[in-house]
């Protein structure tokens with residue numbers, strides 16, 4: 001299969017493809033951690049950048065004031081209503097910036113992009129947005145995994161900003177990470193057991209052996225965490241009577257190559273894309 005030639009953007013959407021892990025393995029991927037090269041940050045302190053490089057994450061950063069966070073929640077409620085009306089579940093809202101203008105706007109908010117530029121530098125794309133919305137008592141967990149393990153992209157230079165739509169804490173199944181595990185390269189995983197009730201399908205066993213003890217990301221609505229695409233992370237089920245929704249917003253340096261049509265997801269946020277790799281479609285109409 002000719003998966004090694006990087007695709008160029010086309011005028012007409014071709015669509016991203018589903019693929020098997022066997023096909024993914026045919027792509028020669030560079031999966032090791034690329035530390036932030038940024039020397040003139042706009043929002044993060046030098047200590048925060050050093051923390052990200054050493055531990056693979058940052059947390060507790062406020063982006064949206066309380067009033068705006070409430071607007072985000074009301075907006076997400078309307079997306080969720082449309083999703084349920086279409087017979088889909090609360091985890092199905094993926095690549096949402098290509099479907100909903102409001103999500104595109106949230107993920108390209110100038111303050112959000114400043115934080116991304118403090119990790120990736122001056123040239124990057126937004127390519128992923130996925131709501132992880134745990135309804136009260138739905139029983140779903142996210143098993144320990146590395147994001148880059150799932151993606152047809154190389155090199156691994158994606159940072160995810162997880163924006164709390166609802167308050168997120170230990171009681172309603174907040175995200176957790178294994179600090180320093182992003183230095184371990186691509187770890188061995190297995191298919192998740194049905195009994196894990198995993199939203200995704202990969203599990204890395206005995207995650208604690210790969211770094212420091214797990215850290216819970218306790219966030220108020222409107223705050224973000226940031227994590228490397230190689231850090232081990234996951235979350236427990238929501239055992240509370242409160243919803244726990246977070247919007248993952250994923251950004252990659254423009255020189256990352258995406259296969260399987262995933263370059264069509266990419267929107268240039270800062271700098272240019274001299275090779276015309278990312279499709280850079282305009283924001284969608286539907287709000």
Ligand SMILES: O=C(O)CCC(=O)C(=O)O
Nearest residue numbers: 132142175234235246248
């Ligand atoms: O929201 C969660 O619980 C998990 C999110 C996640 O796995 C991710 O950001 O890749």
